[in-house]
Amino acid sequence: MELTQTKIGAVQVIAPAGEIDASSAPQLEKSLKAAFDAGAAQLVVDMSKVSYTSSAGLRAVLWGLKQSRAQKGDLRLAGLQPQVKEVFDLAGFLPLFQVFSNADLAVSSF
Amino acid sequence: MKDEKIGPFELTVDNDLARLADIAEFIQDVTQRCGLSDMDSFQVRLAVDEASTNVISYAYGNQIGELAIHCWCEGGVFVVELLDQGEPFDPTTIPAPDLEADLMTRPIGGLGVYLMRQFMDEVRYTRNDAGVNRLIMTKRVR
Numbered sequence: 001m002e003l004t005q006t007k008i009g010a011v012q013v014i015a016p017a018g019e020i021d022a023s024s025a026p027q028l029e030k031s032l033k034a035a036f037d038a039g040a041a042q043l044v045v046d047m048s049k050v051s052y053t054s055s056a057g058l059r060a061v062l063w064g065l066k067q068s069r070a071q072k073g074d075l076r077l078a079g080l081q082p083q084v085k086e087v088f089d090l091a092g093f094l095p096l097f098q099v100f101s102n103a104d105l106a107v108s109s110f
Numbered sequence: 111m112k113d114e115k116i117g118p119f120e121l122t123v124d125n126d127l128a129r130l131a132d133i134a135e136f137i138q139d140v141t142q143r144c145g146l147s148d149m150d151s152f153q154v155r156l157a158v159d160e161a162s163t164n165v166i167s168y169a170y171g172n173q174i175g176e177l178a179i180h181c182w183c184e185g186g187v188f189v190v191e192l193l194d195q196g197e198p199f200d201p202t203t204i205p206a207p208d209l210e211a212d213l214m215t216r217p218i219g220g221l222g223v224y225l226m227r228q229f230m231d232e233v234r235y236t237r238n239d240a241g242v243n244r245l246i247m248t249k250r251v252r
Contacts, residue, residue, distance in 0.1 A: 069214075
C-alpha cells in the first residue's frame with residue numbers, strides 16, 4: 001500500500017492509497033506513530049485514494065484518534081469513498097470522527 | 111445470477127497475511143462469475159477478509175498451517191466455506207462490540223467478527239472429530 005505524508009502548518013496529513021487490510025494496516029499505524037513521535041497532535045487521514053478497508057483499517061484510525069486526543073489534538077478524516085464510509089458507519093465510527101469531503105477542508109478545520 | 115450451481119471454486123493459502131490479497135482476488139473473480147452486484151461483492155470480500163484474517167492470525171499459533179476457501183453460488187445464494195486445522199475458534203460466540211461507547215471506552219476488539227456477521231446472512235461454525243474447523247457463510251444475492 002502506498003502512503004504519503006505531508007505537513008501543512010501544524011497539521012500532519014497522511015494519505016494511504018489502495019486497500020487497507022490486516023497486512024497493510026501496520027504501515028498506516030507506523031505512519032501515525034511516527035507523526036505522534038515527531039510531536040504532531042493535529043492529524044488528517046486523507047482516505048480519498050482508499051477503495052477498501054477491513055476492521056484493521058478501522059482499528060488503526062481509532063488508535064490514532066485516541067492518541068491524538070491524549071495529545072490534546074484531534075484526528076480528522078477526509079474523502080471517504082461511499083463503500084468505505086459504509087463500513088465506518090456500520091461499525092459505529094462516524095459519530096467519533098469529524099469527516100470532510102476532502103483533505104483541504106479537513107486541514108482548514110483545525 | 112443464474113440459479114444453477116456455479117462452482118465450487120477453491121483456493122488454499124498458507125497462514126500469511128500477505129496472502130489476503132490473493133484471497134481478495136479469488137473472491138472478486140468468483141463473485142464476478144456469479145454475477146453479484148458491486149456492493150454484494152464488496153461485502154462478501156470483506157466478510158471473507160475478516161474470517162481469513164482471524165484464521166491466519168490465530169489458528170496455528172507460531173506454526174505454519176493452511177487455510178482452504180471453497181465458494182460457489184446456487185439458487186440465488188452465495189456460499190463460502192473456510193476450512194483449517196488449527197485451534198478452534200467460533201466467531202459466532204464473540205459478542206457484538208458496544209457501538210455506543212464513548213471514544214475512550216470504545217473497544218478495539220470484536221469489530222471484524224461483527225462486520226462479518228452484518229454483511230453475511232448466515233455464519234455457522236463447526237469442528238469435526240478430525241480437528242477440521244469449518245466456517246460457513248452465506249449471502250442471498252438474488
